[in-house]
Amino acid sequence: MADFLGSVWWMIVSLGVLVTFHEFGHYWVARRCGVKVLRFSVGFGRPLWSRRNRNGTEFAIAAIPLGGYVKMLDEREVEVPAGERAVAFNNKSVWQRIAIVAAGPAANLLLCIALLWAMFVIGRQDYSATLGRSTGMAAAAGLEAGDRIIDIDGRTVATWAEASMALTTAAMDRQDARVRVLDALDTPRTRVLPLSTLPAGFDERTVPQQAGLAWQFQLQPAQVDSVAEDSAASGHLQRGDLILAVDGQRVESADQVAPLVQQLGERGGPGMIEVERDGQRLALEVLPRKAQGGAGDGRWLLGVGFVSGQAPAYDARQQYGPLAALPAAVRESGRLASDSLGMMRRMLTGHASVKNISGPITIARVANASAERGVDWFLYFLALLSLSLCIINLLPIPILDGGHLLYYLIELLKGSPLSERAMAAGQYVGLALLAGLMGLAFYNDILGLFPR
Template sequence: MGDFLGSVWWMIVSLGLLVTFHEFGHYWVARRCGVKVLRFSVGFGKPLWSRRNRNGTEFAIAAIPLGGYVKMLDEREAEVPAGERAVAFNNKSVWQRIAIVAAGPAANLLLCIALLWAMFVIGKQDYSATIGRSTGMAQQAGFAAGDRIVEVDGRAVDTWAEASMAFTTAAMDRQDARTKVRDALDNERTRVLPLSQLPADFDERNVPVQAGFIWQFWLQPALVESIVADSAASGVLQPGDLILAIDGQRVESADQVAPLVQQLGERGGAGMLDIERAGERLALELMPIAGQGQDGKPRWLIGVGFVTGQAPAYDARQQYGVLAAIPAALRETGKLASDSLGMMRRMLTGHASVKNISGPITIARVANASAERGVDWFLYFLALLSLSLCIINLLPIPILDGGHLLYYLIELVKGSPLSERAIAAGQYIGLALLAGLMGLAFYNDILSLVPR
């Protein structure tokens, strides 16, 4: 229940902030162009709060916090007194109307840059793209534990998320990824990850795992937390022991213990466990006992439980000074915009699944998770969401800002406005497209909540 309420709260905060900036862009430019603004509303429906300024504009916060709007004086919507026709939106030049409509997405773009600047000044903590273990395709390509990925297909990589995005892009394009790494000895090497060999139905949301990467920060140490009474470990191991090796095979994480114990049991006889206890390294003899695993199948067991859920310390930090953070924010904005537009292009051409389209449920969950991780992550989330609103609003779909811009560009070319009939037809088409996208987004959101 706490996660649900937190998700709802942070979604309202996020959308409220971004919508306010978007609509303020429209409002500010409209006022500079001499247009009378009737209402500035954050949210839809019945106003919960409102007040009117000296220019006659009503500022309101409405009950449904999933958008907002700026209502301007317009002869196409209601009769306008003769004395106010000069301040009506429809009587402004086409270039002024273009500026007013484009100001909303522009405000979101500027907000994105400002948020990223603040994030870089504070410092964004993350995990490096260091490999903890490799299997399958990645292992065959030469990737090994301790390798830190620094570049993928010519694109510099600082974190595991950036590396994951670069591998996902290459996989969707059915291309192999030329990757530069620094190994455990700090030597730079080049590996080629054959992502073109992934099956046609690969999961686009989990490409690194399917390629065989297990990131270092995912690995939980084999730190003993509990011991089952009358088990093989009873009287041999103690809570707080760190298992380092089993029968001569190195243990890097808790998930390796069960398979190694299984091998030891199948071999027969006792094995040696190398452990660390209170800073001292010990070698202890232990013989697994036959039993049943959690799935009910026969297993060889030693009877220990490990400490889980401990988040490792961050090992990567992106931080700049106040001035240096400006170009860094611009670069990051450009990179995020390129990734977003590239994903949209791939979905249109069929190279990416429409499962990548998310709606308010996913936004709420990510907003809550980002807020819990800290100010730096929440700023990054807001920046990405603000940029997404900018891009989506510029799509040439009627009823969105991009659709209105398309109308005005056509007006510039033909020398006169589109007919009201054509505009109305466009509005219906736009509503249908938007309803379809929203339906798909909700479907994907709900599907993501169903256990698989």
């Protein structure tokens, strides 16, 4: 319940901040262009609070906190007295209307840069792209535990998340990745990871794992915390034992134990489990048992639980002084925009799955998780969400800002506005497209609530 309430709260805070800046962009430029603004609303539906300024604009906070709008005087919507026609939106020049509409996305872009600037000044803590284990494809390519990835296909990476994104991009493009690393002795080496050989239909969310990479910070030692009564391990393993090997195969982290036990069970017969206990190395003969019923039905199990320690200390920090943070924020905004646009292009061309489209449920969960990680991560989340809002609103879909900009571009080319009939038809098309995207986003959100 606490996670649910936290998710709802941080989503409301996040959307409230971003929508307010977006709509203020429209409002500020509209006022500079001499347009009369009737209402500035954060949220939809019945106003919970409102007041008017000396210019007659009503500022309101409404009941449904999932957006907002700026309502301007417009002859296409209401009858405008002759004395106020000059301040109606529709009577402004096409360039003024373009400026007013583009101001919303522009405000979100500026907010993104400002948030990233603040994040870099504070310093964002994260984990480096250091390998804790290398198997399969990665091991065959020569990558080893302790290697720290510093560059992928000419793109500098400072954290594991940046490295994961670069690897995923290469995999979606069916390209091999040229990976530069610093080994345990800080010697630079270059390896080629053959991501183009991943099978068709691979899960884009787990590319590093499929390539045989496990990040150092994710690995937890296989130290026994509990032993179930009447289980395969009962009478053999004890709390505090550190599992070192299963059936002759070395164990470096707790996540390796279950697959090795499964292999042992499928082979049949008992196997040797090597553990460290009180400073001594012991070899214990254990016969896994097959689970009956429940979620683990048919799996071979030992019947032990492992110590789930706290997350390790961060080993990477991105921090700049107030002046150096500005160009860093601009560069990061450009990188995030390139990644977002690239993902959209790949989804349109079929190189990326539409499962990457997320909706408000995912936004709420990520907002809560980011807030729990600290101010630096929440600022980063807000910056990414603000940039996404900017990009989405610039899509040439009628009803969005980008759709209106498309109308005005056509007006510039043909020398006169589109007919009301054409614009109305476009609005219906835009509504249908948005409804489809929202439905897909909600579908992906709901699927994401269930473990894969």
